[in-house]
Amino acid sequence: MQLKVQPIDIKVGKYKVVMNTLDAKELGVYEGDRVRVRNHATLTAIVDFTEDMIAPGMIGVYHEVQEQLRKEWTETVDVEPAEKPKSAHIVRKVMDGKKLERDEVNLLVRDIVEENLSDVELAAFITSTYIRDLSEDETEWLTRAMIETGEQIKFSTSPIMDKHSIGGVPGNKITLLVVPIVAANGLLIPKTSSRAITGAGGTADLMEILAPVDFTATQIKEMTEKVGGVIVWGGGTNIAPADDKLIKIEYPLSVDPHCQLLASIMAKKGAVGAQKVVMDIPIGPGTKILDVKAGRKLARDLISLGERLGMDVDCALTYGASPVGRTVGPALEVREALKVLETMEGPNSLIEKSVVIAGMLLEMGGAAPRGQGRELALETLRNGKALAKMKEIIEVQGGNPDVSYRDIAVGQHTAEILAPSNGYIIEFYNKRIVQLARFAGAPNDKGAGVLIHKKRGESVAKGQPVLTVYADKKEKLADAVRYAREFPPIFVEGMLIERVDEVKGL
Numbered sequence: 001m002q003l004k005v006q007p008i009d010i011k012v013g014k015y016k017v018v019m020n021t022l023d024a025k026e027l028g029v030y031e032g033d034r035v036r037v038r039n040h041a042t043l044t045a046i047v048d049f050t051e052d053m054i055a056p057g058m059i060g061v062y063h064e065v066q067e068q069l070r071k072e073w074t075e076t077v078d079v080e081p082a083e084k085p086k087s088a089h090i091v092r093k094v095m096d097g098k099k100l101e102r103d104e105v106n107l108l109v110r111d112i113v114e115e116n117l118s119d120v121e122l123a124a125f126i127t128s129t130y131i132r133d134l135s136e137d138e139t140e141w142l143t144r145a146m147i148e149t150g151e152q153i154k155f156s157t158s159p160i161m162d163k164h165s166i167g168g169v170p171g172n173k174i175t176l177l178v179v180p181i182v183a184a185n186g187l188l189i190p191k192t193s194s195r196a197i198t199g200a201g202g203t204a205d206l207m208e209i210l211a212p213v214d215f216t217a218t219q220i221k222e223m224t225e226k227v228g229g230v231i232v233w234g235g236g237t238n239i240a241p242a243d244d245k246l247i248k249i250e251y252p253l254s255v256d257p258h259c260q261l262l263a264s265i266m267a268k269k270g271a272v273g274a275q276k277v278v279m280d281i282p283i284g285p286g287t288k289i290l291d292v293k294a295g296r297k298l299a300r301d302l303i304s305l306g307e308r309l310g311m312d313v314d315c316a317l318t319y320g321a322s323p324v325g326r327t328v329g330p331a332l333e334v335r336e337a338l339k340v341l342e343t344m345e346g347p348n349s350l351i352e353k354s355v356v357i358a359g360m361l362l363e364m365g366g367a368a369p370r371g372q373g374r375e376l377a378l379e380t381l382r383n384g385k386a387l388a389k390m391k392e393i394i395e396v397q398g399g400n401p402d403v404s405y406r407d408i409a410v411g412q413h414t415a416e417i418l419a420p421s422n423g424y425i426i427e428f429y430n431k432r433i434v435q436l437a438r439f440a441g442a443p444n445d446k447g448a449g450v451l452i453h454k455k456r457g458e459s460v461a462k463g464q465p466v467l468t469v470y471a472d473k474k475e476k477l478a479d480a481v482r483y484a485r486e487f488p489p490i491f492v493e494g495m496l497i498e499r500v501d502e503v504k505g506l
C-alpha cells in the first residue's frame with residue numbers, strides 16, 4: 001500500500017507510525033502490529049490507529065521514523081505488514097515460564113536497546129519476571145547483555161569503588177554523602193544512579209537539582225579521574241542502555257522484579273568497571289525486602305552475581321521501616337543532605353547510615369583498616385572534606401559549587417497533616433508516604449515532597465503537625481491532601497481505623 005507521509009514532530013523513543021483505521025483494516029494490521037515502511041531506507045515500525053488525526057491515504061510518522069526516512073509532507077512511502085521481531089516470541093517464552101537460552105537473552109536485550117519491542121511487550125516481560133523469577137544463569141546473561149550493549153569504562157588504576165541501593169525506603173538520599181566521603185579519601189567512585197523506580201525521588205532526580213547528570217562514558221571517566229567521583233544518571237549515558245528502558249516500564253507498574261533488580265544494578269556497576277561494591281539493602285515493612293531472611297538471600301544473590309562478573313560485593317542490610325532522615329522528594333532531600341555536609345546538623349538516621357556505608361567502602365578500598373571505616377567517614381564529614389569534595393563534584397558536572405542548602409527551592413504550596421489524637425505514632429507507612437509525595441508531584445516536580453516532623457515511636461499531641469506536604473502546583477497539593485485523608489500515612493495509638501456497624505459485605 002502506498003501512503004503519503006505526514007510528519008509528527010514528537011519523539012516517542014521508538015519507530016512508531018499512525019495509520020487511519022480504514023487503511024489499517026485494508027492492510028490487515030491491528031494496533032500494536034508492525035509494518036515495514038520503505039523508500040530509500042526500510043524500517044519496521046509499530047502501528048497506532050486513529051480515526052481522525054490522520055486522513056485515509058496518509059501515514060503519520062513520529063520523529064524517529066521521520067529521521068530515518070527523511071521524507072517531507074505528502075511524499076509517498078510503501079507500507080506492508082511485517083512480522084513481529086523474534087524477541088517478541090522470546091517474551092512469549094518468558095510468559096509461558098520457559099527457560100531462555102543465552103543467545104535468546106542477548107537478542108532480547110539488543111531489541112530492547114534498539115527499541116524494537118512495544119511497551120506492551122516490555123510490560124509483559126517485566127510482569128512475567130515479577131511472577132516467575134529468571135534463573136541465576138539467565139540473570140547473569142541478562143546482566144552481561146545489558147553491559148555489552150552499551151559503552152563500558154575501563155580505568156587504568158584500581159580499586160574502582162561503587163555503591164548502590166536496591167531502593168524501596170523513602171528519603172534514601174545517602175549517595176549525596178557517601179560519594180564525596182569516599183572520593184575525599186582518595187578512592188575513585190564513578191557512581192551512576194537511576195531515577196525513582198518505586199520511590200518519589202531517585203538519586204539521579206536529586207542530583208540534577210545540583211548539576212547536570214547526563215554524560216557520556218568518556219566524560220564520566222574523565223570527571224572521575226579529575227575529582228575522584230561523580231553522581232550521574234545511568235539513563236543519561238549509553239551505559240547499560242537497556243536499564244533505563246526497563247525502568248520506564250517498571251515505574252508505572254511500581255514493581256522491581258528480583259532478576260531485573262539484580263541485572264539493573266550489577267550492569268551499571270559492571271559497565272563502569274567497578275571492582276569493590278557496597279550494596280544497601282533496606283529491610284522492613286513497606287520496603288522491597290520485608291525481613292532479614294529475605295535480605296540475606298538477596299545479599300547472597302548479589303554477592304554471587306558479583307563473583308560471576310568478577311566484582312567484590314559486600315552488602316549492608318539496613319533499617320528501612322521508616323524513611324531515611326525526615327524528607328522525601330527531590331528538593332527537600334537535597335536540602336537535608338547538603339545541610340548535613342555543610343553543618344553536620346541533620347537526622348541521625350541519615351548521618352549514621354551514610355557513614356556506615358561509606359565506612360564499608362573505605363575499608364574495602366584500603367583507605368581505612370577493618371573496623372575503622374565508620375570513624376574515618378564521620379571525620380571526613382566533620383572536618384569539611386566531604387563538603388569540599390561535593391563542591392568539586394558539583395563543579396565538574398557543570399553545577400554551581402557555591403550552592404548552599406539554603407538556596408534549594410522547595411514547593412511553594414504546603415499543607416500540614418495533623419495528628420488526629422494524643423499518643424505515640426505506632427505505624428508509619430512507607431508506601432503511603434511515597435504515594436503522598438507522588439500525588440504532590442514528585443519526582444518530576446522537584447519541589448514536591450513530604451517533610452516528616454514525627455516518626456514512628458515519637459509522641460504527638462492532637463492537632464500537632466506530623467507531616468508537611470510540599471507541592472509546586474496547587475492542584476497537586478489538593479490531590480495529595482485528599483489522598484492523605486483517605487489513606488492516612490501514619491497511625492497514632494488508639495486511632496479509630498474504621499467504624500463497622502453492620503455485617504453486610506464483611
Ligand SMILES: O=P(O)(O)OC[C@H]1O[C@H](OP(=O)(O)O)[C@H](O)[C@@H]1O
Nearest residue numbers: 165167168193194197198199202203
Ligand atoms: O525508587 P526506588 O525503587 O526506591 O529506588 C531507586 C533508587 O535506588 C538506587 O539508589 P542509588 O543510586 O544507590 O542512590 C537507584 O539508583 C535509585 O536512585
Ligand SMILES: O=c1cc[nH]c(=O)[nH]1
Nearest residue numbers: 166167194260261264
Ligand atoms: O538501579 C536500580 C536500583 C534498584 N532497582 C533497580 O532495578 N535498579
